[in-house]
Amino acid sequence: MFNNREAVLTVVKNYNIQRNAEYRMLESDSLKYHYRCKQFTIGCPWSLHMALRYNLNYWQPSYRKIWMEKQKAIAKIYGDWEESYNRISALLQALQECLPGTIHECIVVPYYNVNMIDREWSWFDKVFWPFPLCIEAFKHCKPFVSVDGTHLYGKYKGMLLIAMAQDGNNNILPIAFSLVEFETTESWSFFLSNLRQHVTPQPGILIISDRSQVIRANLNAPHSGWHPPSAYHAYCIWHMASNFNSRFKSA
Template identity: 35%
Template sequence: MKDYTICQGVDYRVYESEPTTFYAKYHSKLGSDTFAEAIKPLVEVDPSIKVKSVIAEVQSKFNYTVSYRKAWLATQKAVESIFGGWEASYEALPIWFEAMCHKEPSAVVYFETMLAYQGDDLVDGTHLYEKYKGCLLVVVSQDGNNNIVPIAFAIVEGETSDAWHFFLSNLRQHVVTRDGVGLISDRHESINSSIIRSNGAWSPPRAFHMFCIRHIELNFLRKFKAPYL
């Protein structure tokens, strides 16, 4: 029934049903809910499927061209229907971390809640988007075979001095416990501030804070606008 309505470019609403028959009224506007049900198998196989791929699949299967916005809404609804919404995902984090720590006893998880949501080690941060904003702080390390290995992360309210202090303090206490390590970063003001607040934990001789060459290059190009240099 849903396949037929999509092919016709209409939607329906059931107003009466019997054991073997149901009665529906059609209307010309095809809603994203109907599309969401139709594309659930696609989303279940590939939750990160691109909207353009959804549009192409609908066109191929139903010979109907859906708008980008409607396809995007349908994809979001299908993801939530299959895997749960943003709230459910955040509520599941403590359970997921508990299972992770049970599997790997050396793992450490530390929560600090707020009243409202508003080798050489390399640390950096990236901003989060979608419904919940914030920032993901990450530290990775390089082993003897030049493999980059993630060793810790934190989801915080933003790339602030307090957030970096929270992250680097726990990193020093639970993960990077030996002295003489190198800490590479873009030397963001909030990182520099948190290192000053660390009471020597991230300062010589216990640690050596170094520049990230990649960020030096980017900052140089941003300032001088001269790639040949």
């Protein structure tokens, strides 16, 4: 418990200096703080929620906030379903039963209650899924796939990674999806490796992306499966034109 917000900031700063780590502030206002280690997405569990208790006039960890984060994470996929977090495996299995052949890869990370692992819970981290009809349809599409990511707006945040194909009539066909927290090397590796394994195993595939260094690093990784002659990489001309116009507005 802390008497004021300055004490909270000082403790967080000193703690991270001692452990030689960097943190990022995800949320901050007069009522609450939310900090997380910058290495959170690659395994560091450190995260802190602090909230002001008006009636007692002190700051303390917000365990309600932690629970709300769990609900928000799973709600990115399933909406506001009570207790859905604890039944994520059953829900993914239900998706397979409704659409036989649906593939899903879900990653969770350990949940820490203060400094102890709570083995009854896990944090939702990321999920990948393609629909079986999309996988089958891609076999009859042009032999290239475009990948991109977009921010989720509204009540819940995060990133949607998506792969798209094009049929003979130039219609766009989404073929794979992934929900992740941030656009990181790890999240793109998760998406691209599953895309190659489950959806686009055909030889000679062309993959198109923007000039993201994270995407390029994953495609060039030794065991990515995206190397010539099995696969080829090209940059999206639309992104290049957009970046050129943004930088040279008077050209």
